[in-house]
Amino acid sequence: MEIKAEIIHNDSMAKGYFKLGLACAVPEVRPGQFVMLRVSDGLDPLLRRPFGIYRTLGQTRGRTLGTRGSSSKSKGIEVLYRVVGKGTAILSGKRPGETLGVLGPLGNGFPDRAEGSNPVLVAGGMGIAPLYLLARRLGEGTLLFGARSKAETFLLKDFRGLGLKIKTATEDGSAGIKGLVTGLLENELTPESIVYACGPVGMLKAAAAISGKAGARCLVSLERSMACGIGVCLGCAVRAKAHKEEKENRFYKMVCSDGPVFPGEEIDWDLL
Numbered sequence: 473m474e475i476k477a478e479i480i481h482n483d484s485m486a487k488g489y490f491k492l493g494l495a496c497a498v499p500e501v502r503p504g505q506f507v508m509l510r511v512s513d514g515l516d517p518l519l520r521r522p523f524g525i526y527r528t529l530g531q532t533r534g535r536t537l538g539t540r541g542s543s544s545k546s547k548g549i550e551v552l553y554r555v556v557g558k559g560t561a562i563l564s565g566k567r568p569g570e571t572l573g574v575l576g577p578l579g580n581g582f583p584d585r586a587e588g589s590n591p592v593l594v595a596g597g598m599g600i601a602p603l604y605l606l607a608r609r610l611g612e613g614t615l616l617f618g619a620r621s622k623a624e625t626f627l628l629k630d631f632r633g634l635g636l637k638i639k640t641a642t643e644d645g646s647a648g649i650k651g652l653v654t655g656l657l658e659n660e661l662t663p664e665s666i667v668y669a670c671g672p673v674g675m676l677k678a679a680a681a682i683s684g685k686a687g688a689r690c691l692v693s694l695e696r697s698m699a700c701g702i703g704v705c706l707g708c709a710v711r712a713k714a715h716k717e718e719k720e721n722r723f724y725k726m727v728c729s730d731g732p733v734f735p736g737e738e739i740d741w742d743l744l
């Protein structure tokens with residue numbers, strides 16, 4: 473059920489990047505889950521937009537997202553977003569005190585960590601947003617962050633002090649190693665590693681391949697355009713490899729309701 477949530481803050485972090493705080497009590501959020509935000513009360517844009525839940529805010533009693541009741545839960549959620557089109561441009565103009573329609577928390581999120589595993593988080597640009605709750609829960613391991621340039625490394629600020637080693641790769645070499653973040657991955661992996669990746673499709677595909685070669689498990693958080701966010705419209709379908717021997721209609725998984733987190737080897741990357 474969609475609820476109306478008041479905007480607590482909608483702060484610019486850097487040019488085109490915003491941190492949005494919403495007052496809506498939430499039940500326990502699994503790292504990697506997302507919400508659908510209705511950015512306009514009118515018909516344009518008609519569809520809600522999906523955003524990973526960056527973190528939860530405080531504790532309170534109030535209207536609870538994802539339930540019909542009122543109970544003692546987090547007092548809100550925060551979302552980090554980058555302006556890329558009409559919906560996010562409208563969102564960036566919203567002010568504290570205005571309200572937004574919010575649906576969620578949605579999706580499966582990342583599974584609990586297997587005992588003895590060695591976590592390696594791989595983030596490309598804004599792909600870092602859905603990894604904050606995971607990093608905080610893990611409290612150890614390594615975070616590999618890839619960006620176009622040093623200007624995007626402000627996204628790492630909240631991750632410092634969580635207990636993870638942080639390594640950076642930038643395309644222009646202005647921070648960390650010069651090149652792609654997946655160039656850092658190979659040296660980090662052992663068969664005990666578990667890779668949690670979020671970012672552009674090319675990065676996820678490479679992370680899954682590198683992890684597979686090293687015998688490590690890789691979980692990828694996929695992004696697709698979403699219309700409903702709840703498994704009804706079939707608009708976010710991706711082809712899944714593991715089911716090729718089954719009936720044709722079982723080849724597909726819905727990113728919104730089966731995911732957005734999938735084992736990397738399950739995705740048919742050539743058809744994405």
Ligand SMILES: Cc1cc2nc3c(=O)[nH]c(=O)nc-3n(C[C@H](O)[C@H](O)[C@H](O)COP(=O)(O)OP(=O)(O)OC[C@H]3O[C@@H](n4cnc5c(N)ncnc54)[C@H](O)[C@@H]3O)c2cc1C
Nearest residue numbers: 506521522523524552553554556557558559560601695696
């Ligand atoms: C599960 C999930 C979680 C997400 N979490 C976040 C998040 O935490 N923060 C965040 O900023 N975004 C996140 N996104 C992406 C976000 O939903 C889109 O950026 C947003 O819907 C774009 O809406 P728009 O109306 O501004 O752009 P549109 O008008 O829909 O698209 C404008 C242009 O931007 C392109 N575009 C769309 N999405 C992206 C993208 N992610 N990166 C680059 N170009 C894009 C489109 O192809 C199009 O060319 C997530 C997406 C999914 C599916």
Ligand code: FES
Nearest residue numbers: 701703705706728
């Ligand atoms: S967005 Fe409608 S089924 Fe996934």
